[in-house]
Amino acid sequence: MLAVKLIPVTALVAATLGLASCNQGASNATPGSVGQKTADGYSYRDLNKNGKLDVYEDTRQPVEARVDDLLKQMTLDEKAGLLFINGAKVNDDGSIEDKPATGMFAFVPNALKLVKQQHMNHFNLWIVPSPASLAKWYNTMQRYLQDSTRLGIPMTIASDPRNHFSSNIFAMSANTFSQWCEPLGLGAIGDSTLTMQFADISRREYMAVGIREALHPQVDLATEPRWPRISGTFGEDAQLTARMARAYILGYQGAKLDSNSVACMTKHFSGGGPQKEGLDPHFPFQKGQVYPGKNFKYHLIPFEAAFDVHTAAIMPYYGVPMGQTSEDVGFSFNKDIITGLLRNTYHYDGVVCTDWGLLTDANMGGVVWPARAWGVEKLSTEDRVKKIIDAGVDQFGGENCPEIVVQLVKGGRLTEARIDSSARRLLRQKFELGLFDNPFVDESKVGQIVGNPESLKAGEASQRRAMTLLKNDGKALPLAPGKLKIYVRNVDPKIAAQYGTVVDQPEKADIAILRLKTPFYPVESPIMMARMFHHGDLDFKGKQKDSILQLLKTVPTIVDIYLDRPAVIPEISAKAKGLLADFGASDAAVLDVIFGKDKPGGHLPIELPSSMNAVRAQKEDVPYDSRNPLYKFGYGLSY
Template sequence: MSIKYILCGLPVFILLAFAQISTTEADYTDLNKNGRMDPYEDATRPTEERVTDLLGQMNLEEKAGMLFINGTGVSLSGDPTSKEGITGPAAMMPSALEHLTERRMNHFNIWSVPADPAVFAAWYNRVQTAARETRLGIPVTIASDPRNHFSENIFSMEATGFTQFCETLGFAALGEADFMKQAAEVIRGEYVAVGIREALHPQVDLATEPRWPRINGAFGEDAELTARLVVAYLQGMQGDSLSAKSVACMTKHFPGGGPQKNGLDPHFEFQEGQIYPGDNFDYHLIPFRAAIEAGTAAMMPYYGVPTDQTEENVAMAYNKAIITTLLREEMGYDGVVCTDWGLVSDTRMGPVVWPARAWGVEDLSEVDRVQRIIEAGCDQFGGENRPELVVQLVEEGKLSEERIDESVRRLLRVKFALGLFDDPFVDEAAIAGVFADTASLRLGQLSQQASMTLLKNEDGALPLAEGSLKVYVENMDSAVVAGYATVVATPEEADFAIIRLNTPWVPVETDNPFAKGFHHGDLDFKGAEKERILELERTVPTIVSLYLDRPAVIPEIAGAASALLCNYGASDRSVCEVVFGRVAPRGKLPFELPSSMEAVEAQLTDVPHDSENALYGYGEGLTY
């Protein structure tokens, strides 16, 4: 007999109940393979109910695994068990599947990726398929550092296949919240398309110490501008609240990593702590308050030691006064707190050992470091894969399982809010359309171009007349420039020279190869290089295109230039588009350019806008 005839005579309330069962249970995935729909598998139930149900089914090893996130790479074949084509640190790391099955980890930071986003998407779907085969079917969360910037700095991942915007300093130069939100929406769309659901950004540290190497990833030195832009950024990435279309953001680096003594970065043991000679600690909290108000999903404290700001001079993630008292209690933040990478375990880099960033508690054992970080109020360990240490602490009675549950609950809320339990997979067929979107590509190029900051334009040298001039170029692709003017071989033949320069930096003397790539040190051109540039400027009217990842000290070079046009990550074509007047620059300096290194050294590390007799002040910028 047909089921429709059986149902005809049933009361309405039974029919409704049957309809609910037939639509809900038919669509659910039996993640724990028990033959029935548990509350955590039911998409119609409230998130907190689903979290509580799943938490009650997890064993200690599964809970511990969730507290760790570490790096991995995407193979050229898209096979999660393969390391084909994976380069850099990811090549030395276990695969995502090894972490998933052996350590119960389900958060991964993606480093090396293939040029084709379709391979990334295929790899991601295979990882999620493997995750569904685990005991409880908990989905994987894929995270990434910024991948959408045109950058020559170590802190931005290569924009392989992704739309290339200027660096965040460029968005600060534009100062346009709507533009920032629009760019963030493009980034979100590309991330979601390949399976990246957590952004290890935005970075809202303030550039109050000009020598600090991480300025290029921030929004400049002004707290109010940074706060306004981070709200737009979070709205573009997360939306009004987390959903299946969102990328959860991890705002960093609490409580602001900018005021490093002598600009020395606390990734390394030669750091000298964060200092506040201007008694300006609270100023650096302004962007974080804005991020909390805008609903940031996670927060990352920095490595630095807040010197003499709390009872103990220990690094932020070890510091209960910073994480629990300040962030959680005073600022009311109850989201995920994830440490920066590598606070527990030393890293061997060939013959060199890079010590864990356990500043102030270097003498603690690894297991004691884990205990101290959790007791400080953190939920997750970045760049680590040591869940056995959490298990050990609970089994020895040094940490309660209830305390571990608090952190797991926060992490599960994000996974559920992102819809990962209901449909973690991406549409591989849609990848080509997302990454070939001409509107996104144009927006990326426009960001590089419009954000440029014109600081000098002697006698209206810019824009140059397209097609009628002979130009000499340095550090540019002559074939690109030839589309705008005749490129000649020597300065003497030229009507103008166009030269691209980078803000100077000086590698720290260290055996650590990673540290040598950080843009530390003096900000001025020196010796023969400086004289060579000045000689060129004396020979021919010179357009200087200067990449600012930190505030350069260039009084003589700027004085001799016909035009000074600063950029924050731009292609040669984008530079030409502005130099030859196809696009007008409208950027304003997001920080001061000091007049000398003596002025830099005299600045207060924690105070903005305090460079004496600045060559160019905060907010300066011309246009045409």
């Protein structure tokens, strides 16, 4: 069994849940260039370079007083810049100058340009270099903002998940960060303490390189099995998801947002799971969110848990909640959802940020990816900005056009007071995170934190524990290591050779080990990203299915299938000697479980339907409702 020393969670989180703790406070920061000034014996950072102590520079003052003082000093252009967050590229050497880039993310803008030209100071990162280079880039950018901008407002860096063993396009490359099972695997394990430990460890890794906002957790409910984003959820059960959400947010934020926290942007309000036919609203072929089971409120339960633990931010999704509000428009354009439900019913006063790309079309190598302005496609970009702000949203994701906000105010279509209310929320978060007081990371400690051996072991252990045993015919599992001739498919033979003698033909084997992934069938689209999403049917077909069944007929076979969506595999299940599901796991993790070095500990967080007809007949908004499922929600064997 993989021995793992549990790394203690933060003191704030531990106090909340009564767990043992060891507070990992902010590291000693690299000093910036702004000189320390002294006023009446008090040392402060003179961020606006005026030679005197301003309220916003005084750490002894209440956060709201500091926000008020800074807001009064800001120009309209500077306030508008706060309202936008977009991707930023990081040079391999950690420098901040604009350098040519190639590949899928060549279009990503240079952060320094956006700071200089548009007063932006919120960025999200996709592809990044080594953690050391990332930390260097981060510190250099923070020094520039501190020294060379008028008010020294620090930047906030956000990221999609980086700590999962995953090929999902929404999980950024781990790149020496600890690699855990996917969130769906955390749902399969169902252990709040482990989920909090995951969040706390990834929090430390994020903070080490300067990431202070998590564009997660994703607490949508996986009630439509064809939806491509299920692997990022905790499953289809609202109560399970609510438990995981609480632990996750507490692990990142603590009981209160402070200098030890990574702020969570919980998504996608009010629940993005019930997409019609599972077609994702990133793309124009989407058909809206539907509620044939009249189950809209069920999808709110995980968000209520997130509000209970004070999630710092909320992200609505792209979809249109068909027939649920006074107009069929996407969530971020929808005043009934943002102001009516989120602000007024739930009294939520944190940051609300749109999902990425609601305002402007993207040109991807000559192919236009339309803005996700569903329901308001005919509005101009300026009118889209106004409608989103009028709906009650604070920030625009994946866009950099603050000049439009300025135009709307100067043209009398928006008031500056309305812009101030959003700017206030965004500034408050920066102050609470301690970024105005000490925005720097200690570059000398990055290697000790990111890729820490104990953190890596904890992540690897989660991959094994999440594995879910679905069938064990004649108690074939666990196999006896070292005694069998093994035929492997989709498994590294060099790794398999550590467990037995690997043969090159199934007929020569005592046992076969086959790794599969849930099938998908790309939607025909000129948009490359659309073809990468795992849409479509969930069953194997044609030659691929025939090849699998032929192997199962030839030799007793242990099948492991990666579930990023609930696969439809009745024939495979019937003929397999043993059947396991994984939720992001290495070959070594899978083989350790098959050969008994570790035990499977998961229970299905999603049901596995018995046929595609059953999938098509179920209601998109209702959990575990397919007819005669092959394996029910919560199923899982052990040995």
